[in-house]
Amino acid sequence: MKILIVGAGQVGTDIASSLGENHEITVVDEDAERVEEVTYNIDALAVEGDGTSMEVLREAGVDEADIVIGTTDSDETNLAVCGSAKTAGDPFTVGRVKKRKFLETWEPSPGAFGVDLMVASNVLTAEKIARLVVTPAAHDVDVFSEGTVQMAEFEVGDDSPVAGETVAEADRFDSLTFAAVLRNGDVVIPSGSTRIETGDRVVVIGSPESVHSFAVDVAPSGTPDKDADIVVFGGGEIGEVVASLLQDRGFKPRLVESEGGRARELAEELPETVVMESDATDRDFLERERIGDADIAVSALDSDEKNLLSALIAGRMGVERSIVVTENTEYTELFETVGVDVAVNPRQEVAEEITRLTQKNRTVGLALVGSEQAEVVEVEIDGESVFAGRTIHEADGDLPGGVVVGAVSRGVEFVPPRGGTTIHEGDHVVLFVEAEVHDEVLEKV
Amino acid sequence: MAKLDWRSSVSLVGTVVKYLAVPVLFPLAIGLYYGEDAWVFAVTAGIALVTGFLLERLDTEPSLHGREAFLMVAVSWLAVSVFGAFPYVLADAGAVAHPVNALFESMSGFTTTGATVMEDISFETHSRAVMMWRQMTQWLGGMGIIVLGVAILSRLSVGGAQLMETETPGQGIEKLAPSIVQTARILWGLYFVATAVLVGLLYGLHIADIADGMTLYNAVAHALTTMPTGGFSPEARSIEAFSPAVQWTLAAFMLVAGTSFALIWTVVEERDPLALVRNGEFRLYVGIVGAASALGAVLLFLGAGTDAAVGGVEASVRESVFQFVSTVTTTGYASADFNLWGASTQLLLFASMFVGGMVGSTGGGVKVLRWKVVSKVLRRELYTVSHPDAVVPLRLSGRVLDEDAVRSALAFLVIYFLVFLLGAVVIMEDSLRAGLSLSNFEALSASAALVGNIGPAFGVVGPMGGYGDFTNTTKMVMFVMMWMGRLEILPVLVVFTRPFWRE
Structure with missing residues (x-):
């Protein structure tokens, strides 16, 4: 796909580098230095100029772009970019805004301002914080499949009852999968006998209830009730x-x-x-x-x-x-x-959100784990996928190591992923994927 | 800022005075029917017409801005009181024929106070026409002469919103319709219909033989002073003269009159009686009336009441409910001589003089909404003592209250109590100078009854007594107090400040 990104700040660069390998990326920015940096660091075409000018957009190939992303530091500029792009061709437009008022205008009537997808960084950040507040000991909580599935990353403190237990002992919840243990910067895909140690970070994927119950297990004293201060x-x-x-x-x-x-x-x-x-x-x-x-x-x-x-x-x-x-x-x-x-970090939240949504043909959700050593992706299964019509156990044989099936959702229903679970076309599968096998896995899935 | 354009104001006062000739036709008709005093009203109408016409010519294109509106409203009330006094003087019957007494009676009428200087309230001394005029003044003043003017006179409709805001007590007019003229018409329409219904009910009771003495004349006369929470009665014994059925009916309608007409309109228009329950001010209003009546009823039953009430369940409840509703709504009717009550019940009734009706009702006084605001301010003060950094906006039924509105409610309360106290002192000292014997409680309650537009108070100025014995100086001070009370003090006071007249 041809993707045009206006604004080469942290968010723009982040998106460009995570989408760069599989897509044709063009980056537009007013700042010559930034443009230069992009040209050196990322495999992308860079154009210097004002992204709200039609001339610059044409030069950057707006007419043929499949996706146009406005992600400068100015909300108004980003909206203008989307609006202008819509008059030039028919790309899918993504506008990043900080201010909630734009989202409030856009939400009830998507397409307003010529924006097909609006990503409000302040709201995303606030939502993430609210999830973190209600999930004790969590470092990260992301939602998939419209809230049916949650991924959470927990730090196991020395007073945590989970410390010292094996994964098999700690896994008391039917619809929870232990996707990974992050230990000293390494990603360990756990088996039942892996022992959880103090200082580990545990990545779990499951229904929101089971994730919450596990959170209570990890930090029994930290669970906020209604009187929490x-x-x-x-x-x-x-x-x-x-x-x-x-x-x-x-x-x-x-x-x-x-x-x-x-x-x-x-x-x-x-x-x-x-x-x-x-x-x-x-x-x-x-x-x-x-x-x-x-x-x-x-x-x-x-x-x-x-x-x-x-x-x-x-x-x-x-x-x-x-x-x-x-x-x-x-x-x-x-x-x-x-x-x-x-x-x-609001910028990371936005970058994740935009990346996830621009991959939306196949991958509808994404979250980065640790320092990008792995990610959690949500994939809609089509006929050509290794999963289509097979059990998880069967499909697993065709996939490399470093992949864990975290959850399956069918419509709004949560399906606990077991070896014998058969996956159908149209199901959403939430996968934990290590960075090095990422491309290979997405290919097959 | 330009200088005050007083010509505009006075010219519009002229319009009000001119049209005062129209309601005068009602007592004129009664005079013709009974063959007494008709000429009095013909002359009054003539004087009002001519004077109004002349005043109007001061400015053919009057335009109102903030200050002119204040002046216009304040002076209008003064002017109608002056012209309303003419019939008493011209009829030349009884004590009220003295010009000072006539002015007092007229202002007491228009402001719906209901304090009287008449010594002999009977048709032997006064004609039926004059007595009906006395009732009529209260009805005109109740919903407000300016509101009426805005509703039907195009000359007043332009600056109407501002005028109504000045006249109608409370935190601004709630627009019931897109235009202010429509709003004024709705208010007067409701008021008119409620009055007509009450006339029908009262006369119906008479026909059904359970309301002795409630002739058609009396039915009209009492409806005209119930809906405006006025309190005048052509009967010397006030409502004591009537049967329990009449007393209960009047108590119910006083309660309605003390309710916000905007709220009543919501109930009527949207057929949603639950709107009453949802309204916090209404709940508090009914709560206060209910609690005071209940306590009063127990005290009266136990022996602190009149002979009729003691030991009788229905009688003590009725006597208590009637007096407390009458006082809280600032009507001032009496169904019993509460001078005969025990001290504890009397003090309770005195305290209820400071409640007032709801904002947007025809009642006077402090008003329930202000008390609600004040109680919230107090709670906030107490809270911020322990949490000095907390930012706490005040909310009324979920809506945030503007701090300006909060401040003006507090300022009003302070000024109200100052006027009440100063009034009591002046009444007391001036009476002493004239050698009148007056108790502190009498002076205090008289002051509260006048500035609150209630009417009767305790002792010599009790429900079966009157204000006739005071000196002329005291009566003129009282005249001003009633005027202030009706317009919620500030619009009157501001006219007497220097910056108001300067640039």
Whole structure:
């Protein structure tokens, strides 16, 4: 396929590199340096210029593009790119936006602004945070098959009852599959006798209920109930959506915002949230409000430094779990090594979402695991797949190692994947795939 | 900012005065029917017509802006009270013929206060025409003369929204229809229909032989002062003169009159009686009336009531419900002489003078919605003591309240109580100067009854007494207090400030 990407920032580059091997990619950016970088690092054609100009788009081959992705830092530009592309040809357009208001316009009438698919980074990020909040000890939670299947990555702490158990002992749930154990940077595909050790990260795939039950097993004390004390630092859009999602799930979160007018606005919007006007790093305030007693602190302030600081202070005061938003992709891992429990990066969320949706002919879902050593993909089975009409056990023989069938969904129904389970055409299969066998597997599936 | 364009305001006051001649035709007709005092109303109508016509000519193209609207509304109420006083003076019967008394009685009428200076309330002293005019003034004032003007006079419709906002107490007009004229018509339409229904019911009771003395004349007279929560009655013993059936009927209609007409319209138009239950202000209003009545009934039953009530279940409940509904809605009817009540029940009734009806009703006083706002403010204050950084918007049935509205409710409450206190002091001291013996409680309750547009209070100004004994100075102060109370104080006060008149 011919894919045209406008905007060579972190998201654009990420998408270009993950789609580059199988597709013809053209990248457009105004910044000469970035264009140069793309040309060197990725197997893609790069065009320098304003992506909202028809002339530039033509030069980049908009007329023949199958997919056009607007992913610059400006929402309005991205929408204009999609709109312009629609007048030039008939590509599938993807627009990335930060602001929720565009999504609210687009959702009830898809196609608005000439956008076929809108990806709102703030909303995606907030949704991910909300999932993390309700899943204790999780580092990552992604949903597949419209919510029928969940993938979660857990860190096993030394006080976790699961530590020291074998996979066979820990696997007490019918519809849960242990896809992988990440140990010292390596991916281990576990067998029943693999022993789970302290410090491991366990990747499981299953129904949302079973994933949640396993989460309770991993961290029995960390499961938030309705009275859980959740503090959100920063009343930007991410903070607001997080609070609103938590509110919808019956929690009564506290939201800290330093700007008075915005705090008032939030308080009006969020009747079930306690909004406080203060600096998130003001020690007097934090002590006065006993922030240390909170179960979970979410930092969604306007800079990575403030987020890190607020999370560290909160952790020092006694908050059990910290979830932090990082603008800069490179900080994600760093933050987690210095004491932040989970770092969530909006750009990565967007890149995942866009990549997943542009592969949508076959692959409808995707999540990266660890530092991209593996990914979880959701594939719709067609007649030519190795799975079509065969049992998982039969198909497994034709696939390389490093692949685990995590779940099967048929319509809205969850089917536990066992060796003898027969897979039909039209089923969705969620697979855990190691990076090195990725291409080979997707080929066969 | 330009200077105040007072000509515009006064010219529009002229329009109101001119059209005052129309309702005067009703007592005129009664005068003709009974053959008494008809000329009084013919002359009054003539004076109103001519004066109004002359005033109108001050400005042929009046245009209203914020300040002009305030001036127009404040002066209109003053003007109609002055012209409403003419019949009392011209008829020259009894104490009310004195100009100061006539002004008091007229203002008490239009503001739906119901405080009287008449010494002998009977048809021996006063003609039926004059007595009907007294009832009529309350009916005109109840839903508001300006609202009526906006509804039917095109000259007032342009700045109508602003005018109605100034006149109709509360937090702004709830538009019931796309145009303000339509809204005004709906309000007056509802008001008219409710009054007509009450006339029918009262007279029906009379025909059914369970309402002795409720002649057609009395039915009309009492309907005209029930719906505006007025309280005047051509009977010297007020509602005590009538049967329990009449008392229950009137209590029910007073309760309706104290309900927001916008809410009543919702119930009628959408056939949705549950809208009442969903409305928080209505729940509180009924809750307060219910609780006070229940407590009152127990006290009266146990021996703190009049002879008729003590020991009688129905009688004590009825006496209590009637008085508390009458007082909370600021009507001021009495079905018993509550001067004979025990001190505990009297104090309870005094306290209920400060409740008021709902916003958007014909009732006066502080109003239930403000109390609701104030109670929320207090709760927030207490909360922010322990959580000083919390940002807590106030909500009324889910909708966020503007902080300006919150502030104005608080300011109103403060000013209201200041006026009440100052009024009581002036009444007390001026009476002392004139050698009148007056108790503190009498002075306090009189002040509360006047600024709250209730009417009767305790002691000498009790339900079977009157305001006739006060000095002329005191009566003029009371005149102003009633005027202020009806327009919710600020529109009147603002006219007396310097910046209002300057650039």
